[in-house]
Amino acid sequence: MNRTLSFFLFISATSLTLAMGAPIPLIDPSDVAAGWRFDNGREFPGATGELVVDPGAGVRGEDCLKLIGDFTGGGGYVQAMRRFYPVEIEGLSFQVKAEQATRFxxxxxxxxxxxxxIDIxxxxxxxxxEIxxxxxxxxxSRGTAEAVTNVLRYQSWGGADDGKWHGEATYICFLLGNGGSDTVRTMWLQDLDLDPLPQAVEGASVIQTISLSEVYDGLHEWGFSNGPEFKGATGDLVVLEKESEFPIFQLSGNFTNGGAYCGTTRSLREFNVEDIKAIRMEVRSENVGSITLRLSDSTGQAHQRRGFRIEESQTWKELVxxxxEIAxxxxxxxxxxxKWHGPxxxxxxxxxxxSAPDKKPVLQFRNVQADMVVPVFSAQPVLTETFETEAIPSDWKTEGNVEFSxxxxxxxxxxxxxxxxxxxxVETAAFQVEPGQWLLTLRAQPDLHSPDNSYRAAVDFVGLSSAGEVVQTIPALDITGKSEWSNYQRKVDIPTGVKRGALRIHFEKTYGSLGIDDLSVTPLAPAPITESKVDRILFSSAQLGNLLFPDDARDFTVEVHCRKPLTNSERDLSWVVRDYWGAEQGSVQSVHLGSPEKSGNSFVYRASLPCGDLPLEVGRYYELHASLSGAEGxxxxxHSGFAILPEAETHQYAPMEVPFTARNWDNRVEAYVRLTHRLGVRVCGLWGRWSSKPPYEAQVPQLELVKELGMGWLTNTPAAQIERGSTDYTSEALEKGVLNLLENFGDYRPMIVNLGNEPHGTGERVLKNVEAYKTLYKAIKSFDPDLPVVATSVEPNEEYFQAGYGEYCDAFDFHIYESAERVRRTIGEYRELQKEYDVVKPIWSTELGLNSQGMTRLRVAGELHKKFATFFAAGGENVSWFGLLYPDPEGKAxxxxGDSHNVFDSRYNRYNPRLDAVAYYHGVNAISVKDFVEEKHYPNGVRAFLFRDSEEExxxxxxxEEERKDVMLQLDGVTDLSGIDIDGSPFSLKSESGQYHLGVAEPLLLRFRGEAHLPEGLLESSVSIGSELSSISRSGTTKIPFETSEELSGKLKLAAPPRWTVEGGTIEAPDRTEARELFLVLKGNGNVYLPFRVPVSE
Known part of the structure; x- marks a missing residue:
C-alpha cells in the first residue's frame, strides 16, 4: 500500500499561476493519415468504404482526410477514428466538408x-x-441559456455511463451515417486540433496586504456592540469626514451609568488565506490609554488581551x-x-x-491592513491510496459490506x-485542504443496478472545519451501471471555511458491487484571496415561478445579495429581456442600485425592472437577464425564465377528466403543488404514509393545499419500502395502515393509490412484493370498491404477471426515460402480457421523462410533446412528466x-420556468380532455397526431423527425387554425380552402374546431425557405432567400425579433445584439406560417 497524506508547501517567494498549453494537432500535414483508422460499423452489416488521403483537396489546397461510406448494400455507419495520449482539453476545432449534409x-x-x-x-x-x-x-452549461446550441442529439455509454465528462480525452471518431438513403456519402476533414486545459506553474509572491477599512457611501463591514451582557454602557461607531485618503473610524463609549465595554468587530472569514501574520492600523486618542483586543482563530477559539497599551496623543500612531502574541x-x-490556529x-x-479616567473613552483608527499569507499549492496529492496492503486503513470509516480485495x-x-x-x-481519513480548485481521481469497476442515473454510487467531498465539523458536502462523482476498470476524474471547488476534507463513497438506491482503486486528491489552483462581492442575483414577480397572468403587472424585482458593500461605480445594473435564442425584446436598460439593506451578513440591493412597455406575447417563454458590469466574479x-400564461384551461374540468398526473422528487414541497396546479395538471402526487408500528399513524403532507386548489391526489404506499427489502411492514401493518390512511384522509376525492415504485429483483423478491400488493389491494377494496388502484411502476415483466400482480390493480404503471418510440414499444409489450394473462387494464406512466444532461431545453421541450402524443396514441390512459423541481437553496445543483430533469430552475428556491415548463403547460392544456383519434407518419419524416373532444375541439x-420541412397541410372544412410554436409563440391562420402552409421542425400544436381528419399525404408547400442561408450578420444586412408561387408573390412578409429591421427580403441587425440565433417567421396571406432559425455570426 502506498498511502500518502501530504500537505502544502509554503514557499515565501512563489505562488501558483496557470499557463495555457499549445493546441495539439491530430492530423499531421506531412503524414495526413498517420494514427487514423477506418471502421465500417460492423454491428450493422452492409456498409463498405475507406479512409484515404485526398491530395490537394484541403481548405488551402493541401492534402486532407477523406472518409467514404458506401451504403448501397445497407449498413448503419462508417467511421474514422484516432486514439491519442490522454489529455485534459478545453475543446477542439476542425474543418469539415460533407456534401449536402445537415449534421454529422x-x-x-x-x-x-x-x-x-454528439450529433452536430x-x-x-x-x-x-470551420467547427x-x-x-x-x-x-x-447544459440546461442554461448558454448551452451549446448546435448539438442536435447527445448519447453516452460505457465507462462511468453517467453523461458527465471525466478527465482526459482519449480518442475521437467521426461518423458518416446511412440516413436511410442507401447511397455513397463522403466527408473531408482537416486542421483537427485539441485545445488543452491550463496547466499549473509557479509564479508570484505569497504575502499580500489587504485593506480592512474600506467605506462605500458610508457603508462598511465593522460592527458595534455596547456589551449588552453588562448593562449600562452607551456608545457608537461612526465614520468621520476624511482628513486624508483614509476614512476615520471613531469608537466611543460612555460608562458613567455602568457597563463594561463598547467594541467593534470586523469579520475576516471572507479571506481564502493560510494565515494572517499581522494586522496594522493607525490609532489616536486624547483620553484612551488602553484597549482590549480579541482575535478568533480558525477553530473558533477566542484569544483576548486586556489592557493593551496605546499612547494618548493627538497624532496618529501605528498599532501592530x-x-x-495575542494567543x-x-x-x-x-x-x-x-494556542493560535490560523487564520x-x-x-x-x-x-x-x-480605558479613560472620565469613563468616556474616544478612540479613532484608520488605515487598517492585514498581512495575509497566501497558500502556495505544491501540486502534490494530499491523499493517495493504491490499496497495496491487505487491509483497509484503520482511520477510515465504513458502513455495510466494505472489504479489501x-x-x-x-x-x-x-x-x-x-x-x-x-x-x-466508506469515508477516508481527513486531509488538509485550502479553498480553491482540486482534482479528484480514482479508478472504479462498477457492477450496479442502474435503470436510470439516480441508481448510483456517489462520491462526495466532505468539507470540514479545523475542528472537524462538517462545513459542506460537495457531490463529486456519480458512478452507474456496469463496466470494466475505468478512470474517473472530477474538479471540485472547495469553498471558504473548509480547512480539512475527506472522501465519502456510498450507494444511492442501487445494489451490486463497486471496486475502488487509485484514489487521489490533488490541488490545481488556489481560490482568489477574497470572494466575489456578489453572492447572488435573484428575481421575483407577482406570481410564484414568474408565471404571470395576463392581467398581472409586468414588473420584476431584482435583489442583489452581496458579501461586501458595492462601490458607487459597481452599482450600475444592466438588464434586458431575451427570447429563448437570446434575441433582445427591447434595448438593454440600466438601473443604478441605491443603498442596501443589511440582512444577516449580506448587503441586499433592490431595484424594480419594469417590462410593461416591451412587446411580450401571452404564452411565450422569455428570459430576464441582469448583470453588474462593474463587479467581478x-x-x-x-437570468430567470418567465412567461405570461392564462389560467389553465383544464381547471374547468374535473380532475379525472384530464389525463395528467404530477410526480416530483419530493412531493412535500409546497411550491411543487402550487406549480402543478398552475400548469393545469389536475391530479397531484403526494406522499401518503403511515407508521409501521401500532396504531399505524398516517399522514399526507400538502393534502390540505391540494383540497384548497381543487385537485385530485395520488398517493404512494409503504410497499415501495418492501420492494427495497425492508421488513418493517408486516401484512398487518400494511392492511391496518392503509385502512387508517383511508379512514383519516380518504373522504377527499378523487383519490388514487399507487402501490409501489420501481421494484427490482427476481424469484422470492417478486413473490414478497406481490404479496404486499395483494394485501393492500384487498384492504383498499374492502374500504371502497370504486377507489382506483394503480400498480407499482415496473417494466413489462412476465415474472410479475406470473406471480399474479395483475389481479391486484386497476391499472398498470411504468417509468421510462428513453425515446418516444420506446414508450410505444413498452405499451405494446404490456398489451401482449395483459392478453396472455387475461388482465387487460388501462396503462399509466407516472414518470415519463428524459435523461437530458447535455441537451438543450429546446430538445427537452420537443421530447415532451412527442412523448405525450405517442403515449396516448399507443393507448396510454394517464401520464406524468418527471420532474418539476427540487429545493436548491444555495444554487449549487x-x-x-437531477437538475436536468427539472422543468423549473430551482436555484435559490426561486423555481423559475425553463422552456420545457412552458411546453408542459401548453401540452397539458392543448390535449386537455381530448381523445386520441389517429396518427400519420408521412414519407418525408413529418409525423402528425390528431386529438378531439366531445365538443369537436x-x-x-x-x-x-428529420430536417425541417415546408409543407402544405390540407384540413377540409377548417377555415380557422390557431397554433403554438415550441417556445409558446402563438399564431392564428385562416383559409377558406383549408390549405395551410407550415414550416415543420420542432413540434407545433395546431388547434381547430371541427371533424377534419389528417390528410393521407402532405404536399410540398409552394413557399419555402432557401437552404443556402447559413447565418445572419450581427453587424450588417443579410438577404433572406425564399421561394414562393406567383399566387402568393408580394403577399408574404418576414417577422423578426424587436429591433431588427426588415425590408422586403433583407434583415438588418440592431446596433448591438447578443442573440445566438434568430427565430424568424415567413407569414402572410392568412394561411402561411413558416418559422425557421438562423445562427447569428460576426
Missing part, C-alpha cells in the same frame, strides 16, 4: 472509458465549414497586532488550548470602563438486493443529473 456525428472518449456521442448540426453546404466545439462549456493568555471556545476569523477591538488489491463495496435498506459507505450576472401535434 462525433464520438469522443473520456478518462473513465465513457463514449460521448452544420449548414447543407458543399464547402468547408469549434467547447467540450468543457458543453458539459458545464500579531495574532501569535497564550485568556482564551475560550474552539480548540480551548490557548484569524474575526478581530474585536474595544474600549472599556477603565487481495486479488485485485482494491476496495470493494457490495450490497445485495435483499439488503437494499442497509447503508453502505461569476455571480455578478444571472445546476447541471447535475381538435388538436394536431405536428413535427419532423
Amino acid at each position: 456525428t462525433m464520438r469522443i472518449g473520456d478518462g473513465s472509458g465513457q463514449t460521448h456521442q 448540426g452544420v449548414e447543407p453546404d458543399n464547402g468547408w465549414q 469549434e466545439f467547447p467540450i468543457q462549456r458543453f458539459f458545464e 497586532i500579531y495574532p501569535e 497564550g493568555g485568556e482564551h475560550w471556545g474552539g480548540a480551548k488550548d490557548g 484569524a476569523q474575526s478581530l474585536f477591538l474595544s474600549v472599556t470602563n477603565v 487481495g486479488d485485485s488489491q482494491s476496495l470493494n463495496l457490495t450490497r445485495e438486493l435483499d439488503d437494499i435498506e442497509t447503508s453502505i459507505s 461569476k455571480n455578478s450576472e444571472n 445546476l447541471g447535475t443529473f 381538435s388538436l394536431i401535434v405536428l413535427w419532423s
Whole structure:
C-alpha cells in the first residue's frame, strides 16, 4: 500500500499561476493519415468504404482526410477514428466538408472509458465549414441559456455511463451515417486540433496586504456592540469626514451609568488565506490609554488581551497586532488550548470602563491592513491510496459490506438486493485542504443496478472545519451501471471555511458491487484571496415561478445579495429581456442600485425592472437577464425564465377528466403543488404514509393545499419500502395502515393509490412484493370498491404477471426515460402480457421523462410533446412528466443529473420556468380532455397526431423527425387554425380552402374546431425557405432567400425579433445584439406560417 497524506508547501517567494498549453494537432500535414483508422460499423452489416488521403483537396489546397461510406448494400455507419495520449482539453476545432449534409456525428472518449456521442448540426453546404466545439462549456452549461446550441442529439455509454465528462480525452471518431438513403456519402476533414486545459506553474509572491477599512457611501463591514451582557454602557461607531485618503473610524463609549465595554468587530472569514501574520492600523486618542483586543482563530477559539497599551496623543500612531502574541493568555471556545490556529476569523477591538479616567473613552483608527499569507499549492496529492496492503486503513470509516480485495488489491463495496435498506459507505481519513480548485481521481469497476442515473454510487467531498465539523458536502462523482476498470476524474471547488476534507463513497438506491482503486486528491489552483462581492442575483414577480397572468403587472424585482458593500461605480445594473435564442425584446436598460439593506451578513440591493412597455406575447417563454458590469466574479450576472400564461384551461374540468398526473422528487414541497396546479395538471402526487408500528399513524403532507386548489391526489404506499427489502411492514401493518390512511384522509376525492415504485429483483423478491400488493389491494377494496388502484411502476415483466400482480390493480404503471418510440414499444409489450394473462387494464406512466444532461431545453421541450402524443396514441390512459423541481437553496445543483430533469430552475428556491415548463403547460392544456383519434407518419419524416373532444375541439401535434420541412397541410372544412410554436409563440391562420402552409421542425400544436381528419399525404408547400442561408450578420444586412408561387408573390412578409429591421427580403441587425440565433417567421396571406432559425455570426 502506498498511502500518502501530504500537505502544502509554503514557499515565501512563489505562488501558483496557470499557463495555457499549445493546441495539439491530430492530423499531421506531412503524414495526413498517420494514427487514423477506418471502421465500417460492423454491428450493422452492409456498409463498405475507406479512409484515404485526398491530395490537394484541403481548405488551402493541401492534402486532407477523406472518409467514404458506401451504403448501397445497407449498413448503419462508417467511421474514422484516432486514439491519442490522454489529455485534459478545453475543446477542439476542425474543418469539415460533407456534401449536402445537415449534421454529422462525433464520438469522443473520456478518462473513465465513457463514449460521448454528439450529433452536430452544420449548414447543407458543399464547402468547408470551420467547427469549434467547447467540450468543457458543453458539459458545464447544459440546461442554461448558454448551452451549446448546435448539438442536435447527445448519447453516452460505457465507462462511468453517467453523461458527465471525466478527465482526459482519449480518442475521437467521426461518423458518416446511412440516413436511410442507401447511397455513397463522403466527408473531408482537416486542421483537427485539441485545445488543452491550463496547466499549473509557479509564479508570484505569497504575502499580500489587504485593506480592512474600506467605506462605500458610508457603508462598511465593522460592527458595534455596547456589551449588552453588562448593562449600562452607551456608545457608537461612526465614520468621520476624511482628513486624508483614509476614512476615520471613531469608537466611543460612555460608562458613567455602568457597563463594561463598547467594541467593534470586523469579520475576516471572507479571506481564502493560510494565515494572517499581522494586522496594522493607525490609532489616536486624547483620553484612551488602553484597549482590549480579541482575535478568533480558525477553530473558533477566542484569544483576548486586556489592557493593551496605546499612547494618548493627538497624532496618529501605528498599532501592530500579531495574532501569535495575542494567543497564550485568556482564551475560550474552539480548540480551548490557548494556542493560535490560523487564520484569524474575526478581530474585536474595544474600549472599556477603565480605558479613560472620565469613563468616556474616544478612540479613532484608520488605515487598517492585514498581512495575509497566501497558500502556495505544491501540486502534490494530499491523499493517495493504491490499496497495496491487505487491509483497509484503520482511520477510515465504513458502513455495510466494505472489504479489501487481495486479488485485485482494491476496495470493494457490495450490497445485495435483499439488503437494499442497509447503508453502505466508506469515508477516508481527513486531509488538509485550502479553498480553491482540486482534482479528484480514482479508478472504479462498477457492477450496479442502474435503470436510470439516480441508481448510483456517489462520491462526495466532505468539507470540514479545523475542528472537524462538517462545513459542506460537495457531490463529486456519480458512478452507474456496469463496466470494466475505468478512470474517473472530477474538479471540485472547495469553498471558504473548509480547512480539512475527506472522501465519502456510498450507494444511492442501487445494489451490486463497486471496486475502488487509485484514489487521489490533488490541488490545481488556489481560490482568489477574497470572494466575489456578489453572492447572488435573484428575481421575483407577482406570481410564484414568474408565471404571470395576463392581467398581472409586468414588473420584476431584482435583489442583489452581496458579501461586501458595492462601490458607487459597481452599482450600475444592466438588464434586458431575451427570447429563448437570446434575441433582445427591447434595448438593454440600466438601473443604478441605491443603498442596501443589511440582512444577516449580506448587503441586499433592490431595484424594480419594469417590462410593461416591451412587446411580450401571452404564452411565450422569455428570459430576464441582469448583470453588474462593474463587479467581478461569476455571480455578478444571472437570468430567470418567465412567461405570461392564462389560467389553465383544464381547471374547468374535473380532475379525472384530464389525463395528467404530477410526480416530483419530493412531493412535500409546497411550491411543487402550487406549480402543478398552475400548469393545469389536475391530479397531484403526494406522499401518503403511515407508521409501521401500532396504531399505524398516517399522514399526507400538502393534502390540505391540494383540497384548497381543487385537485385530485395520488398517493404512494409503504410497499415501495418492501420492494427495497425492508421488513418493517408486516401484512398487518400494511392492511391496518392503509385502512387508517383511508379512514383519516380518504373522504377527499378523487383519490388514487399507487402501490409501489420501481421494484427490482427476481424469484422470492417478486413473490414478497406481490404479496404486499395483494394485501393492500384487498384492504383498499374492502374500504371502497370504486377507489382506483394503480400498480407499482415496473417494466413489462412476465415474472410479475406470473406471480399474479395483475389481479391486484386497476391499472398498470411504468417509468421510462428513453425515446418516444420506446414508450410505444413498452405499451405494446404490456398489451401482449395483459392478453396472455387475461388482465387487460388501462396503462399509466407516472414518470415519463428524459435523461437530458447535455441537451438543450429546446430538445427537452420537443421530447415532451412527442412523448405525450405517442403515449396516448399507443393507448396510454394517464401520464406524468418527471420532474418539476427540487429545493436548491444555495444554487449549487445546476447541471447535475437531477437538475436536468427539472422543468423549473430551482436555484435559490426561486423555481423559475425553463422552456420545457412552458411546453408542459401548453401540452397539458392543448390535449386537455381530448381523445386520441389517429396518427400519420408521412414519407418525408413529418409525423402528425390528431386529438378531439366531445365538443369537436381538435388538436394536431405536428413535427419532423428529420430536417425541417415546408409543407402544405390540407384540413377540409377548417377555415380557422390557431397554433403554438415550441417556445409558446402563438399564431392564428385562416383559409377558406383549408390549405395551410407550415414550416415543420420542432413540434407545433395546431388547434381547430371541427371533424377534419389528417390528410393521407402532405404536399410540398409552394413557399419555402432557401437552404443556402447559413447565418445572419450581427453587424450588417443579410438577404433572406425564399421561394414562393406567383399566387402568393408580394403577399408574404418576414417577422423578426424587436429591433431588427426588415425590408422586403433583407434583415438588418440592431446596433448591438447578443442573440445566438434568430427565430424568424415567413407569414402572410392568412394561411402561411413558416418559422425557421438562423445562427447569428460576426
